[in-house]
Structures are given as C-alpha cells and as structure tokens.
Amino acid sequence: MVESRRNSLVRDIAYHPTTSETQSITGLLDDSYLFDELKKLSLAVESSKGMQIVGGSESNRSEANQPEAIPSVNGSKTDKYSYYNTYLDQLNTKIDEYKVVLDQTRQINDQLNGSIEKFHDISQDTKVFIDETKTIYEKQYKLRNLTESIPRTLHYFEVLDPIMRRLNHANSPAIVKKGSFATMLTTIDESLKFLDENSEFKDAGAYRIKFKQCLIRACELISHFLHNLLKQTNQEILDKTKNKNLLTGLPSSTRDAFLYSKFSTIADTFKTQVSEIVKRSNDKAYHKYHDELNSILHECFNHYFQTRLKLLTPVIWSHIDDIILKDKEQDLVRFIQDGKAYFQQLCTDEYKLFVEFFPERECRFKINQWFLQLCEPLYDSIRIRVLKETDISMLCDSVTLFAPYYEFEEGSEEYLKQFTDIQYDKLFEPIVQKVQARLILRVQIYVQQNILSYKPTRDVFMISNRRRKSKSSSKEDNKNSATAKDSSDPLLESYLSSFKNRNTLSNDADEEYTDSEDANDRISQLQTYYPPLLKTLALLSKIYEMINSVVFDDLAHHIVHDCIISLRNAYDMVIRSSAGKSDINNLDVSLAYLKNLLMLRDSIQNFNIQYTVNETYLDFSGVEGFFKSLKENGRNVLKKTKSSSILTLARELVPKVVNNMVDARTELISELRNVIKDFTENTSLELIDDTLDTKNDGQLLAKNVKLRENIKARLPRICEQILNYIDDQEIVVNLLDAVQELITQSYSKYFELITELAENGKLAKDQVADVMYLDVFTDFFAKEVADLLRNGRISTGKK
Structure with missing residues (x-):
C-alpha cells in the first residue's frame, strides 16, 4: 500500500513523535496542554495506521489517496485542521498578550531610564555640593584651629616678660624652694621646646636666646641656694664642735654623727634641687645649652666636694699620723695595707653620702674623680715611704696588695660587675705606679750590683759545682762559695726556700729521701749554680706579673742579657786563668758553663717574655772620630775642614739616632752553641x-x-x-x-x-x-x- 505524501503536520508528529523539531516547538511554545493533545492525536494516528495494514482491502488502499479524516478524541470525525487552527488562534492570542506585556515592559524600562538619568543628575549636583561644602569646612576648620592656637602660641611668648621680671628681681636664692619656681622652670622648658620646633616664627631666635638666659639664671639661683645650704650646714657642724680641729679628738661614733648623720639631713632638699640641673644637663633636647648647664653643675659639685674636704681633711691627716706612728717600725706592706683599708672605708662612706645628694647614675663618675683628690694625703705619705724602700721583695709584696683590682680588662663584663660603684683600680693606680716605678729602679740597681758588677773567683765553675757531694763537704764548700757570701740576699734566700716544696730541677728521681733531705738536696743543687744566675732567676720570679707586662718584657730582656754577659765574662776569666793547665779542668769549666746556660734556658721558659725589643740610642762615633783624627793629624784635618763646607762638617758631627733590634733568646742560643762547640773540640783533642x-x-x-x-x-x-x-x-x-x-x-x-x-x-x-x-x-x-x-x-x- 502506497502511503500519501501530502504534507501533514499531524502525520509528521505521528511518525516522529520525539523528534527534535517537536521538542523544539514544544520547548518554544511551552504549552503543556497542546503537548498532551498532540500526544493523544499521535496515538490515534498510529492506531488507524495499524488497522489499515491488517485489513489490506482495496477500498482501504483507495481511501488512502483521499484526504484523511482526523478522528476526534471521542471517535467522531472532524476537520483535520481544526485543532491546528485552534492552536494557531491560541498562539496568536498569546502573542498579542506577550506584545502587550512587552509594550508595558518597554514603558517601564523607559520610565526606569528616565529615573536613572534623574538620579545621575542628582548625584552630580550632590558631588558638587559636597566639594563646595568640604572646601568651606576645611577653611572653617583651619580658621578655628588658628583661632584656638593663637592664644596658646602667644602664651609661649607672653610668659617671657613675667619670668624675666621675677628672675631679675629675685632677692634671695630661697625662691627655688617655692612650688611656683618649679612651675616656672617647666614653663621655660615648654617655651624652649616650642621655639626649637617652630624656628620659622618671626623673632623665634631672639626669644629662644632670652628664654635660654632665663633657664641659666634659674639654674644659677639653684646653684647659689645649694651653696648656701652647704655652707650653712658646714658652719652649724663647726659651731657645735667649737673648732674644726676638735673633730679629730671626738670619739668615732660622735665624729661620724657630725660628718654623716648631721650632714645628710639636708640631702633630700639638696637632691630635689640639683636634680633639676642634672636632668637638663643630660637632656639631649638641651644639647645647645650643655656647656652652660654643665658649668653650673660643675659648680654644684665643687661646692659639695670643697665642703666635704674641709670637714674631712683634719680627720684624714690625724688618722694618717696615727698610721705613721703605729707603723713607724713596721714594713712598707703593713703601712700601705693600713692606709688602704682606711681610705677604702672612707671612700665607701663618702659614696653612700654622695648618692643621697646627687642622682647616682648620672653623677657616679664625678665622685670617682674626686676620690683621687680625697686620697692625695695617702699618695703623699706612701710616696715618701716608697722612696725610702730598697727591698725588692717588699716592693713586690706591696704591688700584690692591689692585684685583685687588676684581674679583669677595663670595660669587660667582669670589670663592670666588680666596680659598679667605686672604681678602686683608678683610685689606687697612683700608688701602684709609684711602687712599680720604685721597683723598676731597684731592679736596675740590683742587676747592676749583683749581676753585672759581680766579681767571680777562679774556682766559680770548678769543684764547688760538682753534682755529687756529701753533706759535710757540701756545707764546707758552701761556706767558701760565692753563693754563701751572698746568703744575706733576702731575694735569693726567698727563691731558694721556695724550692722546698717543688720537684728537683734536674728531674733526678733515682734516690728516695725524706722530705727534709729532699728539700736540702734541691737547695744544695741550686747553690752549685753561678750566683748571678740564681739571682737573675730569683729576680725574674719575684717581679713576674708584678708590673706592667710591656715593662716586664723590657726588663726581663735586659736582665737575661746582663746575666749572659756576666756568665760569659766569668767563663772567659776562668778559661784564661786555667790556660796551660790540664784539659780536664777546661772540660769542667765548659760543662759548668753549659750547665748554667741550660738552667737559664729552662727557667726563663716559665715566663711569658717577649725577648725581642727595640733599643734606641745616640751614636757619637762621628764626633769621636773627628776628635781622634784631629789629635793624630791635626793640620791635615783642619785643611780638609776648610776645604769642605760648614754644613757638611756639621752633618758629620751630629749624633745619629740608631734603632737596634735585640733578641736575648737568640743570644742565649748562640752561647749554648758556642760552648757545646768548645766542649766538643776540647774533648776530641783530648781523645785523639x-x-x-x-x-x-x-x-x-x-x-x-x-x-x-x-x-x-x-x-x-x-x-x-x-x-x-x-x-x-x-x-x-x-x-x-x-x-x-x-x-x-x-x-x-x-x-x-x-x-x-x-x-x-x-x-x-x-x-x-x-x-x-x-x-x-x-x-x-x-x-x-x-x-x-x-x-x-x-x-x-x-x-
């Protein structure tokens, strides 16, 4: 059966009920009712199509060419386009309704656009209004601030006249005790700060100078008040003791009551006033006025220190006289120790009193400077005793008294902990310097007398220096030896006695002695050495770490050098005196000399000596040569002098400064090599x-x-x-x-x-x-x- 090809929307829907076109139409129209009706219609068409195929009659095929009748839902035949037309009518109706809606929407949109334009115009007008209002507000704000600041600013200038009048007409320094005076100082501070920050104001510089003068004048009034306060207190103490010398005769408790308790009654008033000056003197804002303020503060310090010194001087000298009388027969160490203890306690008491009068942190340095002046009586009395002292051991022991104050390097953390208040290292430094200077002088004299000027005997390197001796022969030999002659030297005796508790220098451990025998054996062995050598080692041991390390290095170098010279001279003298005698004696001399050099080498290794030093001296060889030539060939020299220029002659006669590097250690090693060489050659000659x-x-x-x-x-x-x-x-x-x-x-x-x-x-x-x-x-x-x-x-x- 041939199906009709006529275009039919219903047929297309019936054949393709789920096509995308149907879906797009349904989606476009969005009419659920229409969609339901179309589905029913599609089902009806499918049913009718199935019936035709099953029947297969000719009449049915002929009817196929006829227009199809679309059955209704209830089964009656109607026009096949009536539903479509109905749908179109409904669609047109909807379109009309939508147009109405669109028209209304357009009207509303136009109204909204108009409203937006009106709002935009209003916003522009508002912005212009705000800008104009802000400008007016800012002007009004500036003018209001200016109106309010003018009286405040004028106040910094207007207060000048009343302040100047008050300061210029101040009849008494006691004005500083009033509360209004402190208020005035605060006002001056505020004005100076304001003028420093606003230097662009007219006449600001002139006003600043005037306020500065007011500040200085106010601080001067405080200084005068404090001076009068100290003077009045000092007079009261003197009046109560009737005479300043009577302070020395009072009991210590009564004297301390006058010197400290009575004096400290004004500490609060004094500290309150002086703090005003100290505060401004240390204020960085017043860096322009520090010179004037420090000068006034310095006057306050001087008034205080002079007052204290007047009260303390009689008491100090009385105590020093007591120490001198008590220690007249005592040694230098006892004298220094007593004086040191008294002044140490005195400085402690004065420091405690000082911090009651002055701010501690800012003024601590000043009291430490004044302590040097306070201790001048101690320095003078010790200097006199030190100049009379000739014992090197005593001088070394005196330096040892101050060793605890110089354990740490200045500025280190330990140093700051040790000297938080009083700097005792600075306080006793003049004494240490005097004692060290005297010690250096006595060391030089000792070296000259006991080392360089030593006159050795011919047997100084001989039998008395044998290693093995019986006790009886040792005693007999020691009586005749040079060491025994020098047994009165306390420095040497101290050095020898120090070895009683040490190990033997020779490391000889082959024999077991009792403690006393061992000590005597060690001392006996030491006494076999060249006496100046022992004195050299005794001297170095004593002064080691007693004086400045640089000075010690220089001294030690010269001491070792002089010892080597003394040893060499003694060796040469003994060799010359034994000329022509047995070679065995020469070997003994060389071995003894070697033994002493080895002892010197081993012993000085214990000292941290910088051996190399610079020696600067004047060379007069040109002058000496000129006069020698003049003496031998007078005429020729004069003729030559006339032919040469005066400048050339003067240049030749001027002494020359010579810098020479000297190394005592190199000298010692050279001596060791020489003596070993001499011993080796002499021994070889004897054997060969x-x-x-x-x-x-x-x-x-x-x-x-x-x-x-x-x-x-x-x-x-x-x-x-x-x-x-x-x-x-x-x-x-x-x-x-x-x-x-x-x-x-x-x-x-x-x-x-x-x-x-x-x-x-x-x-x-x-x-x-x-x-x-x-x-x-x-x-x-x-x-x-x-x-x-x-x-x-x-x-x-x-x-």
Missing part, C-alpha cells in the same frame, strides 16, 4: 791526642792502637765528667753524639789522607792495611758510647 799525626810514618799501627786505648780509657772519665754536671739524659746523649761525630770526621779525613799517601807510594801499604777502616772505627766508637751510656744510667740512677 797525636794519634792522627802522619809525620812519623813507621808508627801508624801504634798510634792507631793508642787511639783505641785513649777512647777506652779517657771516654769513661769524660762521660763521668758530663754526668757530674748534666742530669738531662737527652743532652748527655747529644754531647756524646757530637763528640763521636767530630772524632769520626777527623778519623775519616785521616784515613783518606793515609790511603792517598799509600796510593802515591809515600806510605807502605801494609802499614795502612793494619789501620782500622772507617766503618770499623765508627762501629767501635759507637759501641763504646753505648756501653758508657748504659753504665752511666746505672751509676746515676737512670732507668
């Missing part, structure tokens, strides 16, 4: 003798045998000599090694010489063949040295 002489060709073998015999016979004796002076095992070994090396070198040259002579036919080869080869001789000598060292350790207690 004439055994390496090639003049007598027929005795080579005999001399070679004699050399071995010399080494076997003499080397033990030399080793024993070394052990008698040197206790250090390492040094003994080094000395023997040096002797072995020098003898081996000499034998090597000797062996090369005889070998060369044999090759040249000047010596018989069979004689050379009998001589020990170099390596054989070296092994032989080394074995002898090893045996000696082994035996030496046993004999000297070495383990």
